[in-house]
Amino acid sequence: MPETAATLTENRQRLELTALSSPAVLFTVGMIAFPVIYTIWLSFQSFSTTGQQSFAGVANYTKLVSDSEFWNGLWVTFALYILSLALQLFFGIWLALLLFHARRLSGIVRSLFISPFMMPPVVAGMMWLVILDPSLGAANYLLTSLGLPPSDWLASPTWVIPTVALIDTWQWAPYVALIVLGGLQSLPPSVYEAAQIDGASPFKTFQRITLPLLLPTIVTATILRSVDLLRFFDIIYITTQGGPGNASNTLNIYGFRVGFEFFNFGYASALMLTLTTIVFGAVLAFNRLRNAVAW
Amino acid sequence: MRTKAFAAQIMLSVIAVGAASVVHAADFDWKKFQGKTVTFLANNNPVSAALLTHKADFEKLTGITLKVDGYQEQQMRQRLITVMNAHSDEVDVFMTLPSREGQQFAASGWYADLSPMTKSAVAGDYDYAGLSQALLKAATYDGKLTSMPMNIEGPVLYYRTDIFKKCGVDEPKTIADVEAAAKKIKACDSAITPFVSRGLKPALPYTFSNLLHNMGGSYMADGKSALCSPKDKAALDTYSRLLRDYGPPGVVNYSFPQISALYRAGRAAMDFESSNELRTVMEGGERLKDTKLIPFPAGDGGQVPTAIGWGMAVSAYSKQQDAAWYFVQWATSPAVQKLMAVQGIAPPRSAVANDPDYRKWIDEEPVRKEWQAALDVLAAKGSSEVGYPIVANPESREFVGQAVQDLILNQKTVDQACAEADKSLDALIAKK
Numbered sequence: 001m002p003e004t005a006a007t008l009t010e011n012r013q014r015l016e017l018t019a020l021s022s023p024a025v026l027f028t029v030g031m032i033a034f035p036v037i038y039t040i041w042l043s044f045q046s047f048s049t050t051g052q053q054s055f056a057g058v059a060n061y062t063k064l065v066s067d068s069e070f071w072n073g074l075w076v077t078f079a080l081y082i083l084s085l086a087l088q089l090f091f092g093i094w095l096a097l098l099l100f101h102a103r104r105l106s107g108i109v110r111s112l113f114i115s116p117f118m119m120p121p122v123v124a125g126m127m128w129l130v131i132l133d134p135s136l137g138a139a140n141y142l143l144t145s146l147g148l149p150p151s152d153w154l155a156s157p158t159w160v161i162p163t164v165a166l167i168d169t170w171q172w173a174p175y176v177a178l179i180v181l182g183g184l185q186s187l188p189p190s191v192y193e194a195a196q197i198d199g200a201s202p203f204k205t206f207q208r209i210t211l212p213l214l215l216p217t218i219v220t221a222t223i224l225r226s227v228d229l230l231r232f233f234d235i236i237y238i239t240t241q242g243g244p245g246n247a248s249n250t251l252n253i254y255g256f257r258v259g260f261e262f263f264n265f266g267y268a269s270a271l272m273l274t275l276t277t278i279v280f281g282a283v284l285a286f287n288r289l290r291n292a293v294a295w
Numbered sequence: 296m297r298t299k300a301f302a303a304q305i306m307l308s309v310i311a312v313g314a315a316s317v318v319h320a321a322d323f324d325w326k327k328f329q330g331k332t333v334t335f336l337a338n339n340n341p342v343s344a345a346l347l348t349h350k351a352d353f354e355k356l357t358g359i360t361l362k363v364d365g366y367q368e369q370q371m372r373q374r375l376i377t378v379m380n381a382h383s384d385e386v387d388v389f390m391t392l393p394s395r396e397g398q399q400f401a402a403s404g405w406y407a408d409l410s411p412m413t414k415s416a417v418a419g420d421y422d423y424a425g426l427s428q429a430l431l432k433a434a435t436y437d438g439k440l441t442s443m444p445m446n447i448e449g450p451v452l453y454y455r456t457d458i459f460k461k462c463g464v465d466e467p468k469t470i471a472d473v474e475a476a477a478k479k480i481k482a483c484d485s486a487i488t489p490f491v492s493r494g495l496k497p498a499l500p501y502t503f504s505n506l507l508h509n510m511g512g513s514y515m516a517d518g519k520s521a522l523c524s525p526k527d528k529a530a531l532d533t534y535s536r537l538l539r540d541y542g543p544p545g546v547v548n549y550s551f552p553q554i555s556a557l558y559r560a561g562r563a564a565m566d567f568e569s570s571n572e573l574r575t576v577m578e579g580g581e582r583l584k585d586t587k588l589i590p591f592p593a594g595d596g597g598q599v600p601t602a603i604g605w606g607m608a609v610s611a612y613s614k615q616q617d618a619a620w621y622f623v624q625w626a627t628s629p630a631v632q633k634l635m636a637v638q639g640i641a642p643p644r645s646a647v648a649n650d651p652d653y654r655k656w657i658d659e660e661p662v663r664k665e666w667q668a669a670l671d672v673l674a675a676k677g678s679s680e681v682g683y684p685i686v687a688n689p690e691s692r693e694f695v696g697q698a699v700q701d702l703i704l705n706q707k708t709v710d711q712a713c714a715e716a717d718k719s720l721d722a723l724i725a726k727k
Contacts, residue, residue, distance in 0.1 A: 049686040049726060050402040051380065134545035135488065135557055155545030157704055243496055244547035245700050260373040261497075262690045263399070265380075 043269035051263050060270035070271065073251040077275075079161050080250060081229045087169040088225055089218065092176025097206075099177065100184045114174035121171065125238030128167045129154070132239075154239050157247040164248055167235050172228070176221045183217025184210070215293040223286045230279045251275045323418040328618035329358030335622065336375055336389040337365040341571045342446050342605050343390060345638040346626055353625050359618060369497075372396070379405045382612050387619035389610060391442050393434045394603040394679040398686045406441035407609040412620045413440065422629055427643040430604045433679050442606025443627040444643040446571070446635070449602045449673040450492075450502045450591060451666070453558060453566040453576060457585040458487060462564075466587070470509060470533060470594040473565065477541035480564045490537050491554050492567035494546035494703055496696030497689075499534075502567050503699060504601050504681045506534050511596025514683045514691075520720035522698060523713040526596070532709050535702030547700050551575075558582070567591060570673070573666050574639035588665040590672045602677020604643055641670045687723050694719045 046056035064070050099110060116124070131138050132153040140150035153163045187210070195205050233252045236242060242249035242257070251271060259268030337343040343365065350361055364386070366374060371390070378386050379400075391400065400406055413423050430444035452473070459466070459476070462483035467473045477489035493499040507513070510533065512526035521527055538546045543557060551568055555575045558566035559582055566576070577583050590600045607626055609619045625631060632642040637656045642648055648667070657663045683691035698716040701707040707715070 050399060133553065135543040135562060136560060150544065152545050155548045157706070240548060241495070241497070243700065244704060245496075245697065245706065260376055261369075261693075262687070263376070 039269045039273060042265055043273055045266040045269075047264050047266050049263065053266065056266060060267045063267060064270055064274065069246065069249070069254060070251070070274075072246050073249055073254040073271075076161065076246075076248060077230060077232065077250045077252070077278075080165060080232055080248075081226070083162065084165040084168050084229050084232075085222065085225060087165055088173045088176050089222065091169060091173040092221065093180050093214075093218070095173060095177035096180035096184055099181055114178060116171045116173075117175040119171065121234035122238055124167065124171050125235045128170075128235075129239045132163065154248075155244055157244050160240060160244065160248045164232075164235055164239070167239075168229070168232075171235075172225065176225065179221040179224070180214060180217055183214050187213050212293075213295065216290055216295065219286055219290040219293060223283055223290070226282050226286060227279055230282060231275065251278075325357050325418070325621070328615070328621055331615060331618045332360040332362055333387045333615065333619050333622050334362045334364060334385060336371060336378075336386045337363055338368045338371045338390045338605070339365045340368065340605075341574055341638075342448075342635075342640050345574075345635040345640045346445070346631070348638070349631060349634055352631075353622065356625065357621055359621060361622065379403070379610070379612065384610070384612050384614045386610050387613040387615060388622055389608055390445070391606050391608045392603065393430075393442060393606055394681050395688055395692075397434060397441060398436065398688065400608075401436035401439065401441050402686055405608075405611055406439065407611045407613065407616050407619075408439040408441075409443060409609060409620070409623070410438075410440040412617075412624075413443075416617065416620060417624060418628070420629065421624060422644070422646060425629065425644045425646045426627070427604070427645075427674065429602075429674075429677075429679075430606075430643050433604075434606050442608040443623050444604045444606050445627060445632075446640045447602060447604045447643045447670060447674055447677075448569055448571045448641060449600050449670075449677055450505050450567055451570045451588055451600075451669045451673075452591050453568065453572075453582075453586050453588050455561075455564050455582075455585055456587050458484065458564045466589065467592045469592050470506065473592055474533070474537060474541075477537060477565065481541055486562075488543040488557065488563040489541040490565045490567070491543055491546065491549065491557055491563045492534075492538060493550055493554065494538050494542065494700065495548055495550040496700055497692055498550040498696075499699055500682045500692040500695045501569070501601065503530070503534050503695065504678075505567075505591050505599075506530055506594070508599035508601070508678055508680070509591060509594035509596055511594065514680065514695075515724070518724070520683070520717040520724060522695070522716050522720070523710070528709050528713055531698060531702060531713060535699050539703045539705070542703075547703055570641060570666060570670060571639070573662075577639075577662070583660060583662060586662050588662055588669055590669045598672070598676060600673045600677050601679070601681055602673040603679050603681060639666075641667075683720065683724070685724055687726065690723055691720060694723070 043060055044056060044058070045053045046059060047053050095113060099113065130136075134140055134150060134152050134155055137153075139153065143150050151159060154160050156163075191209055191213070192205065195209055200208070231252050232250045233256070236248050236250060236253055237256075240248045242253045252275060255268045255271035255275065258264050258271060337347070347363060350363070353359070354361055364374070365371075375386065375389055391397065391406075417423065427444055427447060430447065431440065434440060434442045434444065452467075454466075458480060462480050464476045464479050465472075467476050473490070480487060480489040492502045507527065507530040510526055510530045512524065512530045513521060514527075515521055516524060522531065543549070543563070551572055554563075554566055554568050555572045557563045558568075559576050559578060561581060573588075576586070590598060592598070607623045609616050609623060613619050629644060629647055632640075632644055633647045633650055633653055636642045636647055636650075636653050642653075647653060648670075657667050681692070682688045682695060685691060694716045698712040701712040701715075702709060
């Protein structure tokens with residue numbers, strides 16, 4: 001069938017669009033692909049103590065399997081991830097509901113509520129390091145003023161993970177709240193009107209209407225936070241550097257130290273690629289979940 | 296007549312000396328690299344802070360623009376590693392700790408050889424021979440001089456004379472006395488932390504090494520790790536016990552910023568920390584009159600204080616090593632080191648240490664006299680061994696730090712902690 005003038009114009013437009021956008025696409029792909037390919041190549045290299053490199057095959061990956069610090073790092077990463085995610089979703093949804101219903105709250109108050117996540121993580125880490133100092137910090141001062149026992153906070157092998165999770169929640173729950181607030185504001189009012197007519201209580205309305213309709217938004221927030229939480233670094237590096245002992249030594253912290261402090265870039269690359277695979281896996285899993293709960 | 300001849304002789308001598316000075320001054324052209332920019336990667340510690348207060352003087356003298364890239368110590372090293380692995384010329388001069396990374400960086404070819412520059416391109420008043428020969432030797436690898444010493448430092452014991460008096464404690468003369476004093480102070484005043492020192496894993500080898508050597512221990516014996524030798528075990532036990540039983544809560548996260556803050560706030564009776572912290576500890580003046588300072592007391596091995604120094608190195612990949620050398624030369628000159636000395640940075644030159652202005656500053660406060668006396672001991676008897684004397688020294692400090700932290704946290708016995716550390720360290724020693 002001969003091409004019509006309209007089809008020719010369409011094809012030409014498509015070609016023009018491709019030609020105009022390809023430099024940017026190629027550049028972006030190059031910027032992402034090159035570091036990944038180089039890291040994969042590095043992971044098959046062995047580095048001496050003076051930085052001399054040689055091909056090592058899969059030695060770095062077999063070392064990983066038998067490295068107790070790797071398994072410790074994996075455990076710490078997941079423990080911190082699950083605890084932080086649960087707290088951030090809980091407090092994020094609560095804050096979003098508060099901001100949604102308390103419409104009379106002034107802009108300044110709203111801004112204060114959500115300001116922590118605008119702070120650089122390094123600044124947040126340094127601030128909390130001072131607040132949580134067991135001897136000089138305000139936290140223990142408040143506890144002892146109320147007649148409660150002081151805590152070692154970040155210096156306790158038992159409490160360091162919950163403490164870091166709380167710091168991160170303080171900073172990022174407002175971010176989750178903003179995402180969920182956007183979701184709340186887009187919910188159709190007609191279903192709430194119907195629920196009201198049917199005499200549903202506020203709790204039932206939340207449980208049977210708000211929560212299910214918010215699930216796609218919540219899963220989106222989960223995906224965004226998961227990518228950050230599985231790569232936990234800033235707060236830990238500033239406050240504990242993976243200590244006390246290895247109690248807060250996430251995979252990211254461990255890989256960073258192996259590379260930048262011990263010069264073993266090959267093994268560090270293998271560690272980081274393993275972590276990247278875990279993050280990708282989590283994102284893919286949550287994406288599937290998001291598709292399943294979409295309405 | 297005789298008087299006239301004598302006067303003429305004197306005048307001729309003066310003219311000759313003056314001419315020689317003119318010739319010397321004329322020989323060295325400080326403005327040779329005017330208009331160039333030298334990038335300095337600095338560690339944000341008291342040493343660089345004191346040096347950089349005079350940055351404008353260098354720029355005025357040479358016409359060189361000094362671009363300073365300052366970071367906390369660990370971040371500085373990470374930046375340096377990134378730059379050097381890329382063979383980049385973006386850093387011309389950097390601060391380095393020969394006792395920690397000297398061997399490793401030298402073997403990696405990161406340092407420019409400064410030996411030729413110290414002979415051919417140096418101002419007449421630089422006084423190379425006046426620098427600490429021990430520190431210069433410590434910075435020389437395979438005949439290459441890798442850095443010029445900026446200071447001399449080591450851990451010293453600051454203690455509160457008023458608290459000691461109140462609790463009836465004498466100045467400790469031995470390590471056992473330190474522990475006895477801590478015990479007495481703990482019973483006397485529960486609001487005061489009797490003893491504070493480094494508990495942060497990568498930082499504690501700095502202070503631990505001093506105690507280890509004083510107790511007669513050593514990191515290696517016959518080419519293997521010796522942490523499970525009787526003296527080393529005793530050192531691990533003593534250091535961890537001092538921090539666990541008499542240290543502040545959360546000491547496992549403590550390095551010099553937290554330690555100095557605690558002592559300056561009046562909350563600690565004994566502070567085993569770097570001599571560089573004098574300025575920080577005395578800030579505000581509260582501790583000026585109630586603090587005394589001594590080298591860490593002797594043990595069974597005598598008194599073997601840790602004595603190290605920061606150095607200034609020129610990058611092997613810098614494209615303007617000659618201009619970079621001008622900055623290094625200026626920063627480590629007698630004049631600048633004298634200016635730094637009166638800011639609490641101990642000079643690696645005996646001439647500066649004996650300079651009348653510096654002595655006047657020292658004599659102003661008793662604690663400064665004690666500080667200088669402690670530094671004299673460090674200079675005379677000091678050991679620069681902090682961590683294992685191997686290329687992978689930085690990594691070795693992790694295992695030493697882990698062993699001590701396991702004991703502070705009561706997670707292992709001494710035998711378990713040292714055995715686990717020895718196993719990892721032997722593997723590290725064997726690694727090429």
